[in-house]
Amino acid sequence: MTHAIASQHATPEGVIDLARGDPSPDFLPLDAVRDAAARITADGDVNLLQYGHEPGDPAFRELLAATFGGSDGDPERWFVTPGASAALSLICTLFAGRGDGVVVADPSYHLALRTFRDHGLQVRSVPSDDGGPDPEAWAAALTEPVPGGGRVALAYLVPAFGNPTGVTLASERARHLTEACALHGVRLIADEVYRPLALDGDPPPSLAAADAEPASEVVLALGSVSKFLSPALRVGWIHGPARDLRRLADAGLLRSGGGMNPFTAAIVHELLRSGAAQERLHAVRAELRSRRDALHAALRRELPDATFVPAEGGYFAWVRTPGVRIGVEEGAGADGGVAEALRRHRVVVAPGMRFVADARRAPDAAERARLSFGHEPPERLAEAVVRLAAAVRASAEASPT
């Protein structure tokens, strides 16, 4: 290479940014990817460079199903996409349209909300507690009429190690929410990109695997290698009803462009086949565990008044600072000076209000922030919390409540 590659995020020198949701540079296995690329290009199969099979190479889907499918190993229920974000957009294009409604938890992953709005969908949100969205409000939102004549076409959840909350749905709650979607014929997108990153045991089952048995088949589960292997490869998948996946494969985009990422999917295929990807996932989980522990310990030590549900996986802690409005975006009204104090102490967090669809549904989000332990090592996480605590104290003193 003759130049440094520009990545999506950059943090100014001296600042610690816990808003970043991208993986730690330490997680990215450049050597393994180099070896895999060399191996797949070594045997002269030029089909590697040709338009790919629309749903993804069958052998790769089979291996994905065997690796991530749990009890559901049918490759016809797997479809390869360039990451979970592209999967989400593809589903919005094919299974919804401008003016339709989408039901989400409040708070929700903010860039999923942005994607829904890009597609002209009307977002309706449901209040959540530490166990996930309220089932009664969820069922009611699915059936409420959509102004303008659209219909509720989709629902969206991050069921495992949620973004931003870190929380995993209890299986009973998950079953209720899924059944309500099935009852009303609404496809449920389960964004499960953090699911493999269980830190205290096995990953929870995929909502798609749980949904495969009954005839309902409404869950489209999204997965990705971005959080433990490499975002730049753009390899993810949809796991769900074969009928829906056939519709996606028959879309103009797929029929015209072929498979969405044949070359990088072949690299990930090779990394899974050789066991390098699984080894990587194991190492990333161990490293995330020590980062998570360091963050939790620092929060308990430095911010004893703060509350959070301890994360059992994924990247995030969803922290509340009672009486201090750390959740308000800078410039978005009175924040008691927290944003300014954070900047002065050179620490960045993702303000809670960023993840809110409707402030009435998430009344405590103004006192919350999403802290990522995915990007920074333990000692930097501890230092970030020291700075965060100083900023919180400074603004609490400046505007006593």
Place this chain on the structure above:
Amino acid sequence: MTHAIASQHATPEGVIDLARGDPSPDFLPLDAVRDAAARITADGDVNLLQYGHEPGDPAFRELLAATFGGSDGDPERWFVTPGASAALSLICTLFAGRGDGVVVADPSYHLALRTFRDHGLQVRSVPSDDGGPDPEAWAAALTEPVPGGGRVALAYLVPAFGNPTGVTLASERARHLTEACALHGVRLIADEVYRPLALDGDPPPSLAAADAEPASEVVLALGSVSKFLSPALRVGWIHGPARDLRRLADAGLLRSGGGMNPFTAAIVHELLRSGAAQERLHAVRAELRSRRDALHAALRRELPDATFVPAEGGYFAWVRTPGVRIGVEEGAGADGGVAEALRRHRVVVAPGMRFVADARRAPDAAERARLSFGHEPPERLAEAVVRLAAAVRASAEASPT
């Protein structure tokens, strides 16, 4: 690799398929891609595996602009996409919505039409002659009301070496069509994936480059390396107004997933930097030239009654067989037995009606077929035309008109 890779298209043994729009296996430079992948992964920059810059790496965009931009080398007017098909879909998502209208030439690239329908757009088509769509009908279609309250949001053209017609818009006609779009505030998508494949001289200028000078700025030109380097890398671009490209970069899909294909874009970057891609393009043009010549000669020899505008670039000849309905899809009504005769003679062509949006606008399409010279070598093209001629004769004799 432990298995053969499944590509999008497969042709049964013994059949010659001129419907295929994928490049010849001979065009695909596996060695060059292997070397480029080795070089980009050699220097330990882990940013190569991280979320990429949303519009694509700035240095890569600069090189794209310098290589394919002609007079318009401003990198802010370039945006990297996973091929032209994904670019088309992204534009439909961000700049149109269900119920809006899209104006196209008739005939048009059938999978673009399918993509528009996937997005819920209403396709309205304009009759075309050998010089492209009729300018008056084009202007009228741009302003006709859209039933249901939508607006004409987009127009779509393949201005250079068109798909399916092989024809290139005269610059005067192109200017008229572009100006009409500018006048009515309709974005014009110029699908220019075949533009670099000029066979008898320099490529025609991009509609986006022609559009860069005046204030109008309505052209979004699509490019790709799929037709001369590799479809599987999924690397293409949008060349157009910086303001529109900033909107795309700010979409949920991009903000969430980062750049759309950072790893394979880095491979293409390296292939352009080293000159391997340009060398490849030069070789592919030479090879396409001899294939095109072989196809034209065979058509003149074997099907003297057939008419076509000689292709000056790209992959396609749009051939008419007067009195013989080669353009009707099998099973789509009386075809005088042509489909059956083609099958018996083991040759496949793309029936003209496949590319028609509204049969009233393209009355001769039932007697036309799109023949690709991109996939097969000269001797196979000649043999295919012998078979085609036999099938045409057989069906003309079976049902004399």
